[in-house]
Amino acid sequence: MTFTIPIDNGDSVKTAEADSQRTLYPYVTGTSIVAIKYKDGVLMASDMGGSYGSTLRYKNIERMKAIGKHSLLGASGEISDFQEILRYLDELVLNDNMWDDGNSLGPKEVHNYLTRVMYNRRNKFNPLWNTLVLGGVKNGESYLGMVSMIGVSFEDNHVATGFGNHLARPILRDEWHADLSFEDGVKLLEKCMRVLLYRDRSAINKLQIAKITEEGVTVSQPYSLKTFWEFKAFNNPTAGAEGSW
Amino acid sequence: MFRNQYDTDVTTWSPTGRLFQVEYAMEAVKQGSAAIGLRSRSHVVLACVNKAQSELSSHQKKIFKVDDHIGVAIAGLTADGRVLSRYMRSEAINHSFTYESPLPVGRLVVHLADKAQVCTQRSWKRPYGVGLLVGGLDESGAHLYYNCPSGNYFEYQAFAIGSRSQAAKTYLERRFESFGDSSREDLIKDAILAVRETLQGETLKSSLCTVSVLGVGEPFHFLDQETIQKVIDTFEKVPEDEAGEAGEAGEGEAEAAAAAAPAEQGGGGAGDQDVAPMEM
Numbered sequence A: 001m002t003f004t005i006p007i008d009n010g011d012s013v014k015t016a017e018a019d020s021q022r023t024l025y026p027y028v029t030g031t032s033i034v035a036i037k038y039k040d041g042v043l044m045a046s047d048m049g050g051s052y053g054s055t056l057r058y059k060n061i062e063r064m065k066a067i068g069k070h071s072l073l074g075a076s077g078e079i080s081d082f083q084e085i086l087r088y089l090d091e092l093v094l095n096d097n098m099w100d101d102g103n104s105l106g107p108k109e110v111h112n113y114l115t116r117v118m119y120n121r122r123n124k125f126n127p128l129w130n131t132l133v134l135g136g137v138k139n140g141e142s143y144l145g146m147v148s149m150i151g152v153s154f155e156d157n158h159v160a161t162g163f164g165n166h167l168a169r170p171i172l173r174d175e176w177h178a179d180l181s182f183e184d185g186v187k188l189l190e191k192c193m194r195v196l197l198y199r200d201r202s203a204i205n206k207l208q209i210a211k212i213t214e215e216g217v218t219v220s221q222p223y224s225l226k227t228f229w230e231f232k233a234f235n236n237p238t239a240g241a242e243g244s245w
Numbered sequence B: 001m002f003r004n005q006y007d008t009d010v011t012t013w014s015p016t017g018r019l020f021q022v023e024y025a026m027e028a029v030k031q032g033s034a035a036i037g038l039r040s041r042s043h044v045v046l047a048c049v050n051k052a053q054s055e056l057s058s059h060q061k062k063i064f065k066v067d068d069h070i071g072v073a074i075a076g077l078t079a080d081g082r083v084l085s086r087y088m089r090s091e092a093i094n095h096s097f098t099y100e101s102p103l104p105v106g107r108l109v110v111h112l113a114d115k116a117q118v119c120t121q122r123s124w125k126r127p128y129g130v131g132l133l134v135g136g137l138d139e140s141g142a143h144l145y146y147n148c149p150s151g152n153y154f155e156y157q158a159f160a161i162g163s164r165s166q167a168a169k170t171y172l173e174r175r176f177e178s179f180g181d182s183s184r185e186d187l188i189k190d191a192i193l194a195v196r197e198t199l200q201g202e203t204l205k206s207s208l209c210t211v212s213v214l215g216v217g218e219p220f221h222f223l224d225q226e227t228i229q230k231v232i233d234t235f236e237k238v239p240e241d242e243a244g245e246a247g248e249a250g251e252g253e254a255e256a257a258a259a260a261a262p263a264e265q266g267g268g269g270a271g272d273q274d275v276a277p278m279e280m
Helices: A079-099 A107-123 A163-167 A169-175 A182-199 B020-031 B078-099 B105-118 B165-181 B184-199 B225-235 B240-248 B254-258 B267-274
Strands: A028-030 A033-038 A041-047 A050-052 A055-058 A064-067 A071-078 A130-138 A141-147 A153-155 A158-160 A207-213 A216-219 B035-039 B043-049 B063-067 B070-076 B130-138 B141-147 B153-155 B158-161 B209-215 B218-222
Touching (some): A028 A079, A041 A141, A064 A207, A071 A107, A071 A207, A079 A107, A079 B105, A107 B078, A169 A182, A182 A207, B020 B070, B035 B070, B035 B165, B035 B184, B043 B063, B043 B070, B063 B078, B070 B078, B078 B130, B105 B153, B130 B158, B158 B184, B184 B209, B184 B225
Antiparallel strands (some): A028 A050, A028 A071, A064 A071, A071 A130, A130 A141, A141 A153, A207 A216, B063 B070, B070 B130, B130 B141
């Protein structure tokens, strides 16, 4: 960045030194999250990759976590910021539990809390570099929402982050319908994840699917999708243009 | 209570383990005009007696909306009550803003109690001189709490505070077991009847009392004079002496003839009733 944004911490305007205190670029990032509402709750899928620029450096990162009794959080973007958010939410859930009064934070409350946090950080020019997906079920009602690093927040029946927005959402818009069964939901998510696997450079073939229902959260064991590379065009790719690669 | 050598500061214990200043603050609550609260499983009704400084002035506002799902009735130093209501509104709206969800009333009450406790443990403060009946709705249903200047809070099915509240409490004690399953209308009627108990002789008119309701699917709101008067009319024919028995079953059957003219034994209060206090 060639320009410095002055930070006013109440005393004087600081520049270069204070810059190192703000998030300027992400370093280790997770790619898309795809999530849909289904009959019993919400299904969410993510791969387990953590990219360091164009290097796929980490291949065992869980980007989906249970929050309290009723919510599931998935994150794409900077992994360290995701961990920071998990710490905030940990504290939030802890304080909620300490009340011990029969009230508990539902997915709507967590989503709105996160929206406030993300937006406030954006206003200080020090964003948490994530796009978060918050799904959950409380009192029989399913909830699915998203918050971006600039605090844009909304709810929908199906959401996707990053490349998922471009590659998965069109599929979901065509094929999602209310009251999907668990099997159909998983098939739909796998279809989206497969497209992402073929086309997103930062995706790896090791994914998890998480489910949240009234009973609670389950995150599947990591597994791989079947892929097909035997298309005729792949066999002799330069057939039509000798000399190219 | 008599003056003694341990009652000058709130931070001085008496040898018998009492904080007299706190107890004196609770006395202030008893000086205010009555406030009554009752709840069923799904609704909370708060009612109070409208007391005006003089015939010329309007009456004190004693019931405040804190949020759509929480209301509070106060008795005692109304200035303290107003300040605490503002605090409650602030807490409720901050929670709503952050979580897009109504603040559970049980948590609000604890915040309030903690705030009151602080004033019992600082030499440069004094306890709040107001008792608060907080009624509200949360995930576990309808609740009614009483917050005391001492920093204690209790949950009630029904309660009354302020002057002559004992009469209302006696009435409520007889009936509270049925409140849980009461309909909204019965709950309102019981609240107004309890208010009548505190008037002790004065004729009950809708201008003398304020009633508010909140419940499942029903945000906090005040009942208008007409509605209150209609409820009063269903039992007003019964003379005050027989309030106990007649209040329960049907209204004015054999009694109606004997008590056609409402009892005029109001005494000192009678003069005020000709000049209707200003509406809220």
